[in-house]
């Protein structure tokens with residue numbers, strides 16, 4: 672049987688529910704927000720966790736931060752159907768609090784499996800939490816907008832996840848500030864748009880390699 676990417680992603684969603692990941696978060700949330708968009712995309716966006724609107728709709732980045740993400744996508748002639756968007760933590764934390772380390776770890780296997788299915792050319796992390804999943808020792812203020820090559824094969828803390836079949840040495844990551852930051856700080860808006868504008872060239876460079 673040939674299984675396509677959508678079916679593989681659906682299986683990951685089913686597994687999150689069957690494994691009852693983070694039952695406390697699930698108990699306070701309306702629904703799981705697994706991710707949405709084009710599974711064949713070259714770009715995977717990874718945010719932090721669903722907020723109120725996302726919890727209501729089951730779709731990531733549909734609130735105020737999501738509207739700004741749409742503006743940034745438009746600025747590089749893309750829309751949501753051109754990309755795939757997910758979060759590290761896939762249930763809304765109560766009162767939109769920061770995700771806890773244990774919650775991030777609990778969802779990590781499913782995030783890595785999504786990455787292995789989509790196999791994007793570029794992973795764009797939105798905010799410091801999703802950046803730190805891949806680059807635990809870096810500061811977003813230092814490396815935002817600077818593409819990083821990441822090597823998951825040297826991450827002993829990923830344990831069994833090392834057996835998941837992804838091209839671990841070849842992941843290119845673009846760390847960006849979280850779009851919500853731009854809602855409170857006009858300067859960040861310009862920085863984000865500037866960082867975002869590099870994505871098409873980065874994709875072109877990777878395609879040529």
Ligand code: URA
Pocket residue numbers: 718719720721722725730731732733734736737758
């Ligand atoms: N912020 C996030 O990090 N993710 C969402 O899905 C919405 C807001």
